Amino acid sequence: MSELTYTQNGDYLIPDLSLSKQPQTPLGKYGRMRKNYLKEHRPVLWNSLLLSEKLYPHLREIEEAANNRLERMMPELMKSAGVTEELKASDPMKWAGLMNTLRAQAEEVILAELVFS
Template sequence: MSELTYTRSGDYLIPDLSLTEQPQAPLGKYGRMRKDYLKEHRPVLWNSLLLSEKLYPHLREIDEAANNRLEQMMPELMKSAGVTEALKASDPMKWVGLMNTLKAQAEETILTELVFS
């Protein structure tokens, strides 16, 4: 373990603390939403993850899990709602409306289960 150094600020000695370098690949939509949620609604967990340098890996994991879950859910929802390529060809506006509804439904589940928990 390295020696802790201090910087004098007036009458106080302040420890020179720094986090190790974290990979800075951009976070996806769900990772950013999780970050905002933790910061606003779960500040103790936010600080714990931040100080233990586990925040970024946690956010990446949530983002990947949410995207994988969305990819799994959409085909199942499309099948149950009868959304097909034939419908896309015959009535594109209805197809788009159904797809938007199904995506919103899937995202609501994902946000409840993964992001806002």
């Protein structure tokens, strides 16, 4: 660890703190939602992750886990609801409505278990 330097600000010495360079690939929907949740509802955890430089890896992990969970849940939900390619061909509006409903159900579970916990 390098020597800590200070900047004089009036009568106070302020430490010159900076974070190391973090990879900045864009976060997806779930990573951004987790970030906003931590910032607004869990400020102590937010600051702890930010200052330990573990925030971005945590957000990437949440993003990947949420997307993987969605990919695993959708086929199971589609099977249980009877959503098939035949339905898609015969009644596309019903198929689209069912798919939207199933995706909303899956996202509700993901948000409760991963993002807002």
